[in-house]
Amino acid sequence: MLSAICISCHPLIYFFTFLYYTDVGSLFFAMVSLTIHVYHYHLWSAMFSIIALTFRQTNIIIVAYEIGLTIIEEFRLKNKQSHILHVYTSRSSDTINIKEYITVLWKYSRLEIKFILNLIQSIIWKCRYHLCVIILFLIFFIKNNYSMTLGHQEHHQIVLHYINDSYVLNVN
Numbered sequence: 001m002l003s004a005i006c007i008s009c010h011p012l013i014y015f016f017t018f019l020y021y022t023d024v025g026s027l028f029f030a031m032v033s034l035t036i037h038v039y040h041y042h043l044w045s046a047m048f049s050i051i052a053l054t055f056r057q058t059n060i061i062i063v064a065y066e067i068g069l070t071i072i073e074e075f076r077l078k079n080k081q082s083h084i085l086h087v088y089t090s091r092s093s094d095t096i097n098i099k100e101y102i103t104v105l106w107k108y109s110r111l112e113i114k115f116i117l118n119l120i121q122s123i124i125w126k127c128r129y130h131l132c133v134i135i136l137f138l139i140f141f142i143k144n145n146y147s148m149t150l151g152h153q154e155h156h157q158i159v160l161h162y163i164n165d166s167y168v169l170n171v172n
Contacts, residue, residue: 026055030062037066046129053137057148060137067127067134074123078115 009028029052037045045066052059124131147153 022055026052026059029055030059034062034066037069042070042126042129046133049130049133050136053133054150057137057150060134063130063133063137067130070126070130071123074119074126078119078122 029048033045033048033052036048046063049059049063049066052062141148145153148158
């Protein structure tokens with residue numbers, strides 16, 4: 001039954017599940033976290049990220065990616081409120097007139113400072129659960145003698161694999 005679920009959910013990973021036993025759980029919980037994050041359930045997304053981190057500690061990259069998505073989304077939502085950003089994103093030409101830029105910057109500088117502070121505050125508020133996950137991961141990393149693994153640390157060391165890098169460069 002479990003094999004049927006695995007092959008139907010992740011057909012490309014199925015053949016490696018016995019060799020790389022953490023891949024399926026890691027992929028599942030990381031993708032659930034990312035999907036839930038897209039629907040703005042940030043607390044649940046952070047919880048599933050913690051579960052994904054117990055499978056593979058490199059899933060911290062997914063948490064950072066989710067924070068990046070939130071930052072981009074906030075910039076897009078707040079872009080309409082910014083007078084300076086609105087002037088330059090609604091332009092039809094790519095040339096920048098310095099006089100116009102300085103005039104707009106001088107005219108709206110107080111509003112923009114409030115805008116930037118509100119933007120930073122809303123980003124921190126929306127990312128608070130994911131920031132907690134990153135802080136917990138950093139505490140784990142420091143308490144674990146700067147090792148990322150939960151398991152046997154001698155067999156899971158952080159090293160640079162030049163062969164793997166050349167493979168990735170050739171495939172991509």
